[in-house]
Amino acid sequence: MTRGDVVHERSEAAPGVLQTSRRWVIAMALSAVVLAATYLLAVWTERGQAIENAALRGADQVRADELAQASETLAQITIWSLGIAVVLVAVVALLRRRLDLAVAAVGIIVLGQVITQSLKRFVLPRPQLVEVVGEYTQNSFPSGHTTIAMTVLFAALIVVPYRWRGVTLFVVMTWAIGIGAYTVTAKWHRFSDTLGADAVALTCGCLAAWWLTRRGAIIRYAGRPLRGRVVLAILVGILTAFTLVCGALLWGIPMARGVDASVPDLIQDYNAYLGSHALASGTSGLAALLFWRLWHRLEVAGRGDASSLRDDTDLRKLGTPSA
16 A cells, blocks of 8 residues: 555544535435425415415505514615625634635525526516416515525534534524514515525535535534533524424415415415414524534534644644655
């Protein structure tokens, strides 16, 4: 065995380095299935269009203060605020002396918008299957605002060191999950738009993680469990499950009873809105928890991290083949 073979074998078995990218590939495939299924069921079926139009009508009953809060929060997402978010995640990655991490984090946000805007504007049509007029006929799948929120969350999750992840998630995840629900309240989007955006963001996040894994940049965290983070995960999980159950009941019971959602009705429309609002926040929470779980006890090694330096030192001790 040559010295080069020894180095190669040792690098493949480097302690703590994530060796397989299977988890990211599976998650990307599932996200693509969710994206396609959501579009087909919500946009290309009469029942899907009818119940989401009912939710839009129900949003007209939202209190003025709730509508103002939702609109104000969404209005804060601009090209400038998006640019600031991109710069921040890039700076954090560069401070950790990882150019590849900066590329991956920025790529999540930028690619998310490229995919979302391309699908919404050029690729995915919205057929008129039920009688509607005005804004109800416009295609809004997937939601650009939700994509921004979720991709910023995923980018922030991968760039911060593991010990700061809990604090980062507490701040950014609360905001990101709320954006999807606010788009429904403000009548900017339908529930299916937010779910499609969640799938796009998850795809981009997992693609970046796959690339980092292939580069050998992701290591396993060997420190002690952080109890505060466990508590946060449990609380978010409980709230997510609760909102998903509420949304499923608010939509599922009328469907099971055969209610015609295309016929305007104040009570049914408002229930449809509440269900849409709950499902929008619930599915965003589920996407956030899934991506978080995929990164459980994993992080990108900073150039100065002890584990990364240990692996590099081991390799240098073996020597490297001459050019």
